[in-house]
Amino acid sequence: xxxxxxxxxxxxxxxTIHTMKNALVIKxxxxxxxxxxxxxxxxxxxxxxxRFDETYLTTIGVKIxxxxxxxVEDHQCGRTIQHTFLIWDIAGxxxxxxxxLNYFRGASxxxxxxxxxxxxxxxxxxxxxxSFLTVNSTADLVIIGNKIDIFHxxxxxxxxxxxxxxxxxxxxxxxSAKSGEYVDHAFLMLSKKIGNIS
Amino acid sequence: MNEHLKxxxxxxxxxxxxxxxxxxxxxxxxxxxxxxxxxxxxxSDRRLSAIFPELIGSESYIEEILDKKNNDLRLDYINxxxxxxxxxxxxxxxxxxxxxxxxxxxxxxxxERALALQQINQxxxxxxxxxxxxxxRRRFLSDSILGDSQAIRDLRETIHKVSRIPTTTVLLMGxxxxxxNLAARVIHYSSMPADAPFVEINCxxxxxxxxxxxxxxxxxxxxxxxxxxxxxxLEEAKGGTIFLDEIGELPINMQAKLLHVLETKxxxxxxxxxxxxxxxxxxxxxxxxxxxxxxxKNFREDLFYRLNVVSIRLAPLREMGxxxxxxxxxxxxxxxxxxKKMVNGFSDDAKQAMLNYSWPGNVxxxxxxxxxxxxxxxxxxIDAQDLIFFQSPSPQILPANQNxxxxxxxxxxxxxERQLIMSALTLARNNKSKAARLLGLTxxxxxxxxxxxxxx
Numbered sequence: 123x124x125x126x127x128x129x130x131x132x133x134x135x136x137x138t139i140h141t142m143k144n145a146l147v148i149k150x151x152x153x154x155x156x157x158x159x160x161x162x163x164x165x166x167x168x169x170x171x172x173r174f175d176e177t178y179l180t181t182i183g184v185k186i187x188x189x190x191x192x193x194v195e196d197h198q199c200g201r202t203i204q205h206t207f208l209i210w211d212i213a214g215x216x217x218x219x220x221x222x223l224n225y226f227r228g229a230s231x232x233x234x235x236x237x238x239x240x241x242x243x244x245x246x247x248x249x250x251x252x253s254f255l256t257v258n259s260t261a262d263l264v265i266i267g268n269k270i271d272i273f274h275x276x277x278x279x280x281x282x283x284x285x286x287x288x289x290x291x292x293x294x295x296x297x298s299a300k301s302g303e304y305v306d307h308a309f310l311m312l313s314k315k316i317g318n319i320s
Numbered sequence: 321m322n323e324h325l326k327x328x329x330x331x332x333x334x335x336x337x338x339x340x341x342x343x344x345x346x347x348x349x350x351x352x353x354x355x356x357x358x359x360x361x362x363x364s365d366r367r368l369s370a371i372f373p374e375l376i377g378s379e380s381y382i383e384e385i386l387d388k389k390n391n392d393l394r395l396d397y398i399n400x401x402x403x404x405x406x407x408x409x410x411x412x413x414x415x416x417x418x419x420x421x422x423x424x425x426x427x428x429x430x431x432e433r434a435l436a437l438q439q440i441n442q443x444x445x446x447x448x449x450x451x452x453x454x455x456x457r458r459r460f461l462s463d464s465i466l467g468d469s470q471a472i473r474d475l476r477e478t479i480h481k482v483s484r485i486p487t488t489t490v491l492l493m494g495x496x497x498x499x500x501n502l503a504a505r506v507i508h509y510s511s512m513p514a515d516a517p518f519v520e521i522n523c524x525x526x527x528x529x530x531x532x533x534x535x536x537x538x539x540x541x542x543x544x545x546x547x548x549x550x551x552x553x554l555e556e557a558k559g560g561t562i563f564l565d566e567i568g569e570l571p572i573n574m575q576a577k578l579l580h581v582l583e584t585k586x587x588x589x590x591x592x593x594x595x596x597x598x599x600x601x602x603x604x605x606x607x608x609x610x611x612x613x614x615x616x617k618n619f620r621e622d623l624f625y626r627l628n629v630v631s632i633r634l635a636p637l638r639e640m641g642x643x644x645x646x647x648x649x650x651x652x653x654x655x656x657x658x659x660k661k662m663v664n665g666f667s668d669d670a671k672q673a674m675l676n677y678s679w680p681g682n683v684x685x686x687x688x689x690x691x692x693x694x695x696x697x698x699x700x701x702i703d704a705q706d707l708i709f710f711q712s713p714s715p716q717i718l719p720a721n722q723n724x725x726x727x728x729x730x731x732x733x734x735x736x737e738r739q740l741i742m743s744a745l746t747l748a749r750n751n752k753s754k755a756a757r758l759l760g761l762t763x764x765x766x767x768x769x770x771x772x773x774x775x776x
Contacts, residue, residue: 151377158445159456178456180445182438183397183409186373208373213397221394228377239455272455 145193145202151228152207152312155250156235157243158214161268164299165235166211169309174300181213184225189309207309218253226254231262231316233308236283238273238296244282251290262315265294266308271301335427338417341386343368343379346422355429359400359408368425372412374398386423388416397434409434451514458483458510465499465506466650467643471635478632479503483510489582491567491627492605494634497684500605501565503634507603508561517560519553519600524569531574533590542591554587557600567627568608568619575620582626602627637679637686644674644686651687652702655694662700669704677709696753705749738773741766745775 154162163181167173170187191205210229215222226232232254236243244267251263265287267279273296287294295311297304326349329336335352339345345366356371369376374395384390393414402408413426449456462476482490483506490507492500501520508518526534533543537552553562564570570578581587582602586595604627613619637644648666656663666674679685692708699706740759748754756766769775 149376158441159449178446178449180438180441181399182434182441183399184374184395185399188373208376221396224378224393224395227381227393228379240453242452269455 145204146196146199147204147206149206149208150230150313150316151210152309152316153210153212153226153229153232153254154235155212155226155232155254156214156266157237157240157246157250160214160235160237160240160243161299162214162233162235163211165233165266165268165297165305165308166209168299168302168305170209172302174302176300181211183213185211187211191313205313207313215250215253218249223253223257226257229254229258229261231264231312232258233264233266233312234286235266235268236286238267238269238276238279238283241279241282244279244286247286248289251286255290262312263290263292264308264312264315265290265292267294267296268299270296270303271298333429337368337425337427338419338422339368339425341383341421345371346419352425352427355410355427358402358429359410372398372425374412375414378414382414382423385414385416386421391415397430397437407431454510454513457514461506461510465502466647467640468646469635469640469643471640472643475503475632475634478630479506479510482507482630482632486511486601488601489627489629490601490603491610491629491631492603492634493610493631494605494607495636495680495682496607497682498607498634498636499683500607500634501563503632504561504563504565504603504605508563508601511601512560517557517600518563519557519560520563520565521553522565523574524566528571528574531571532577535574535578536587537589539589539591542589546591549589552587552589554581554598554600555589555596559599561601561603564602564604566606567604568606568610568613570619572618572620575623579620579623579626582623637682638677641675644679645671647683648674648686648690651690652694655690659694661694661697663694663697663702664700665702667701667703670702670707673704673707673709696751734773737769738775741769741773741775 154166156162158180159178163179163185164174166187167175170189187209189207189209191207193202193204195201196203210225212225215225232251234247234251234254236247247265254263255261265283267273267283273279283294283296292315293311295304295308297308299305330349330351333351333355335355336347336349337345337352338347345368365371375382378393381390381393385393395412398410398412400408400410408429409431411426411428411430415424415426417424446456446460450460458480462480465472465476465479482488490504492503494500504520505518508516512518521531521534523531533546533550533552535552535554537550537555538546540546540549564578581598585598587598588595610619610624610628614621614624637647640647645666652663652665655661674686681688689707689709693702693706696708697706741755744755744758745752747758752766752770753763756763759766761769
């Protein structure tokens with residue numbers, strides 16, 4: 123069965139699906155989760171707008187960005203598919219109460235982001251991932267180690283990141299929101315996992 | 321909804337939108353319209369998901385609210401740009417509606433609250449990062465070196481490189497007041513853990529025998545007054561930085577001892593035969609031309625080369641062009657806070673005057689100049705004539721044996737006093753505080769005399 127149909131059947135409410143001329147438009151909600159100042163906003167800015175700002179400004183609440191991917195032909199469906207990401211930039215949460223979990227509701231996947239220069243942010247990924255999966259038990263995760271541009275290769279940190287990825291049976295990727303290194307890869311890796319793009 | 325509740329929501333600026341099971345907005349009140357207008361949200365498409373894409377993904381949950389199986393759905397601090405590109409923050413809440421098969425969306429503009437929260441979080445997180453993250457500290461401290469001239473950019477770049485190697489010895493050279501102390505601190509805090517010690521010693525301020533015991537420490541009984549063992553500064557700086565300010569003033573005997581420490585990376589407390597390893601970075605600073613002092617045999621050549629592993633020259637203020645205005649503007653902000661004033665900037669003449677002045681005392685002199693100006697100013701802009709570039713000469717103390725003679729036809733003392741006060745006011749351009757200083761009086765005493773002579 124084609125990916126697009128699979129998605130449609132699997133989670134009818136988590137995606138907005140409608141036709142645009144002949145194209146099938148699939149909107150997916152994905153979240154960026156992780157501790158404060160790990161670079162969630164910068165990753166989105168780089169992926170959506172190809173820009174980076176050195177100044178750190180903490181996010182309050184949630185900001186949605188939209189990224190429309192180029193249409194692709196799905197030969198099995200015989201349709202053109204227009205994928206759109208609704209990307210939720212969620213502030214580093216300190217208290218995972220009912221209200222905070224509402225931010226995660228209905229997401230198809232998440233990039234769980236840690237700062238490679240702050241080891242504690244890797245440990246903190248667990249509480250973010252657990253809370254996210256509480257609300258979206260079938261959603262997919264990709265673990266991200268950000269700030270590779272200022273990371274002095276440390277095998278302990280890589281090993282920590284790998285362990286988190288293994289724990290959630292997923293992959294991890296090292297990125298730099300500043301240079302743009304592997305940022306697109308991260309989002310594409312997640313979208314492949316959630317069955318958005320074949 | 322009853323009228324009282326409607327009125328209450330209106331007063332509290334809380335808007336209500338009612339939508340049906342197809343997610344089409346069927347009713348919207350004036351407050352909600354106003355809030356949406358500020359975030360440029362057109363109502364041409366009345367689908368709730370078009371107005372609030374934030375609700376996408378929560379369809380089934382909202383369906384359950386309409387069926388009254390769930391109480392509510394809250395989304396706080398939704399970020400939206402307003403018409404000027406600034407961020408607005410909205411709180412959304414979905415509730416069951418009195419109207420059958422409908423739901424209510426409660427909407428509130430919480431921008432002020434969100435910005436206050438953002439400010440608090442920003443400070444909290446920056447403080448945390450400053451303490452725990454050396455990369456953040458490096459960037460943060462680098463920003464504390466103000467300016468964009470080539471000299472400043474080069475300085476930032478060099479400091480950034482030096483900070484990456486926490487053991488390198490650094491020599492800072494520059495005129496007095498050019499920021500050597502700040503540069504030393506930036507290097508230290510950028511390269512060391514936040515709790516690593518920064519030990520500063522002014523080589524010109526201590527006599528030679530004290531300098532030695534301060535630096536190396538001593539054992540009990542090492543000399544007459546050594547009643548207990550004491551750690552020296554070299555030991556206290558373990559794992560951090562020792563900053564030797566005014567190294568050019570170091571006595572020649574001490575130069576030999578310091579050279580030995582630098583060569584062996586070891587030292588001994590006075591009166592001890594046990595060596596202690598030096599485990600700190602040494603940064604020294606001088607306003608002298610050390611090469612010249614070497615030529616004049618005032619400074620040991622071998623020590624000069626030991627200290628001069630990486631040398632950083634701090635440019636004098638007069639070479640920094642427009643950065644003078646950047647620094648002055650920064651200082652103005654500080655003095656506005658300190659003196660509770662609202663001076664909002666410099667006139668073009670004042671800027672030109674600052675750019676033309678040679679600033680022999682560099683940033684320290686600029687700071688003093690602006691502090692003096694800010695004490696006296698009572699306008700919202702600093703003009704050239706408000707800037708006091710030189711310390712006002714001290715009031716002339718008349719010699720005790722100065723002979724003042726009374727003319728043979730006599731004199732009215734009060735007339736003399738009145739004339740002197742008028743002269744001082746003219747000199748001080750009617751600034752009473754300045755005039756009082758010229759006369760060696762307090763401002764209150766001068767005010768009393770102005771009233772007495774009806775000079776107000």
